[in-house]
Amino acid sequence: MSVILEARNIVRDYHVPGSFLKKAKTVHAVKGVSFSVEKGKTLAIVGESGCGKSTLGRILTLIDPATSGDLLIEGKKIDIAKGDLTPEMRRKVQIVFQNPYGSLNPRQKIGDILTEPLVINTKTPADERRDRAMTLLKKVGLEEKHYNRYPHMFSGGQRQRIAIARALMLNPKLLVLDEPVSALDLSVQAQVLNLLADLQDEFQLTYVFISHDLSVVRYIADEVMVMYFGEAVEYGSRDEVFADPKHSYTKTLFAATPRADVESIRARLAKKKAA
Numbered sequence: 070m071s072v073i074l075e076a077r078n079i080v081r082d083y084h085v086p087g088s089f090l091k092k093a094k095t096v097h098a099v100k101g102v103s104f105s106v107e108k109g110k111t112l113a114i115v116g117e118s119g120c121g122k123s124t125l126g127r128i129l130t131l132i133d134p135a136t137s138g139d140l141l142i143e144g145k146k147i148d149i150a151k152g153d154l155t156p157e158m159r160r161k162v163q164i165v166f167q168n169p170y171g172s173l174n175p176r177q178k179i180g181d182i183l184t185e186p187l188v189i190n191t192k193t194p195a196d197e198r199r200d201r202a203m204t205l206l207k208k209v210g211l212e213e214k215h216y217n218r219y220p221h222m223f224s225g226g227q228r229q230r231i232a233i234a235r236a237l238m239l240n241p242k243l244l245v246l247d248e249p250v251s252a253l254d255l256s257v258q259a260q261v262l263n264l265l266a267d268l269q270d271e272f273q274l275t276y277v278f279i280s281h282d283l284s285v286v287r288y289i290a291d292e293v294m295v296m297y298f299g300e301a302v303e304y305g306s307r308d309e310v311f312a313d314p315k316h317s318y319t320k321t322l323f324a325a326t327p328r329a330d331v332e333s334i335r336a337r338l339a340k341k342k343a344a
């Protein structure tokens with residue numbers, strides 16, 4: 070199995086300037102985190118609000134620079150302090166955000182939202198851009214007629230499908246999924262998670278799945294990393310971590326999590342394993 074992404078000792082400090090009433094301070098959001106993800110696999114990064122998981126997700130997609138550490142994409146080292154990715158490297162990693170209402174420009178038609186990454190990053194001719202957008206619309210369970218509609222005409226689940234299609238337009242190797250289903254109803258969550266599993270199979274995608282929801286993580290992850298105050302306190306295969314959590318924080322986290330109705334995801338994964 071080939072490693073698509075390797076993160077070595079990633080650190081991110083935020084310097085918060087002082088004011089008349091408050092002293093300046095440094096927030097240590099990520100404190101030296103290392104992990105790797107193999108092609109076609111899903112690493113879930115779990116932890117409660119403020120543990121640094123979104124910061125890490127933004128570093129992986131180079132939206133946010135790291136203070137120090139190394140990031141290797143397909144073995145090639147990226148300067149993450151500068152975030153100077155070549156267009157080719159930038160295409161390899163894409164992100165889907167939590168909020169399907171905020172992440173799509175309300176003034177753009179779906180066709181323009183989908184083709185924009187190709188306009189910005191490639192010289193793909195207009196007719197090919199349109200063809201690719203149409204193909205991906207169908208792959209995510211939408212229809213060609215949706216191409217000329219606006220985001221407000223879609224439900225939350227459909228908008229997240231559009232955001233997933235947009236992330237796939239550049240044919241990436243790795244998707245960072247930052248709480249991609251947390252804003253959706255449970256039944257819609259299951260549909261979107263099943264879609265992600267199908268797309269992963271079809272395109273051999275690698276996922277970094279950021280979530281606070283253990284019941285979702287349990288069914289989609291191959292590997293799990295639990296973060297606590299900027300540190301990775303647990304890291305291993307899903308079965309190991311769930312069967313035998315080592316850190317007291319993980320034990321507390323697991324004990325406090327109700328099981329959600331994710332039977333369809335469980336069935337989908339059982340089928341995948343049996344195949």
Ligand SMILES: Nc1ncnc2c1ncn2[C@@H]1O[C@H](COP(=O)(O)OP(=O)(O)OP(=O)(O)O)[C@@H](O)[C@H]1O
Nearest residue numbers: 083085096098116117118119120121122123124125
């Ligand atoms: N731009 C910033 N400036 C200063 N501090 C920040 C900034 N962004 C994040 N932080 C701090 O870094 C820490 C980690 O934040 P981060 O958003 O990564 O956590 P999280 O686990 O993703 O939480 P959530 O799920 O609520 O988004 C928090 O203490 C947060 O307040």
